[in-house]
Amino acid sequence: xxxxxxxxxxxxxxxxxxxxxxxxxxxxxxxxxxxxxxxxxxxxxxxxxxxxxxxxxxxxxxxxxxxxxxxxxxxxxxxxxxxxxxxxxxxxxxxxxxxxxxxxxxxxxxxxxxxxxxxxxxxxxxxxxxxxxxxxxxxxxxxxxxxxxxxxxxxxxxxxxxxxxxxxxxxxxxxxxxxxxxxxxxxxxxxxxxxxxxxxxxxxxxxxxxxxxxxxxxxxxxxx
Numbered sequence: 403x404x405x406x407x408x409x410x411x412x413x414x415x416x417x418x419x420x421x422x423x424x425x426x427x428x429x430x431x432x433x434x435x436x437x438x439x440x441x442x443x444x445x446x447x448x449x450x451x452x453x454x455x456x457x458x459x460x461x462x463x464x465x466x467x468x469x470x471x472x473x474x475x476x477x478x479x480x481x482x483x484x485x486x487x488x489x490x491x492x493x494x495x496x497x498x499x500x501x502x503x504x505x506x507x508x509x510x511x512x513x514x515x516x517x518x519x520x521x522x523x524x525x526x527x528x529x530x531x532x533x534x535x536x537x538x539x540x541x542x543x544x545x546x547x548x549x550x551x552x553x554x555x556x557x558x559x560x561x562x563x564x565x566x567x568x569x570x571x572x573x574x575x576x577x578x579x580x581x582x583x584x585x586x587x588x589x590x591x592x593x594x595x596x597x598x599x600x601x602x603x604x605x606x607x608x609x610x611x612x613x614x615x616x617x618x619x620x621x622x623x624x625x626x
Contacts, residue, residue: 403475407483410466411457418453442506443499443526444533450495451537454487455544458553481549481617488541489610495537496530531602538606542613549620 428445461467470480507521543563548556 403473404479404483404486407470407475407480408487411454411460411483411487414457414460415453418456421453422450441529442503443496443530444536446499446502447492447495447530447533448537448540450498451488451491451541454491455541455548457484457487458545458548458556462553477621478618481614481621484545485610485614485617488545489538492534492537492541496534499533500526500530528599531599531606535602535606538609542609546613546616546620549617549624 467480471477503526504521511518544556547559547563550556551559
């Protein structure tokens with residue numbers, strides 16, 4: 403049944419084909435204009451992940467969950483299908499971003515060899531995982547919010563929460579500077595250089611896992 407739920411969402415997402423083409427063109431222009439090839443995966447990964455969340459809007463407008471719950475499925479499977487789609491969108495967005503970035507860079511190098519764009523594959527990989535981390539953070543906050551307050555209110559709540567987190571972090575940083583508390587940047591840099599990639603992947607997995615558990619709990623209590 404999970405496969406059927408995912409197919410339903412993919413069918414709804416087919417309406418975004420034009421947006422996807424525009425997104426790819428925008429990404430190509432950004433790479434050509436800035437020569438910053440690492441931007442590609444971040445832009446596409448984020449946008450594909452955000453488009454995947456639009457399936458909640460379709461469900462809310464069509465009230466499809468009421469119909470789905472009459473089928474041989476349960477709320478846990480419905481939530482699980484959404485997270486499979488969300489994680490899949492982040493991975494697919496990252497892969498498409500890498501392919502488009504490399505393709506555009508090589509085309510530009512062929513057309514204008516005197517204006518060579520150097521591809522840093524390690525940097526490209528880091529930016530891809532970074533983009534996946536960014537969209538994982540957004541999705542892991544927004545999905546439980548949508549289940550709690552609905553698609554529109556959930557989106558607003560997510561932005562308020564993200565703004566609150568940024569404000570708290572900025573406030574802590576400001577206080578540390580005012581109190582002359584020095585943070586050993588070298589230790590942080592060493593940790594990121596040695597364990598940055600597995601650490602980010604581990605955080606991504608943890609974010610989705612915690613978010614999924616919260617969403618299941620919230621949706622089980624919700625009346626359709």
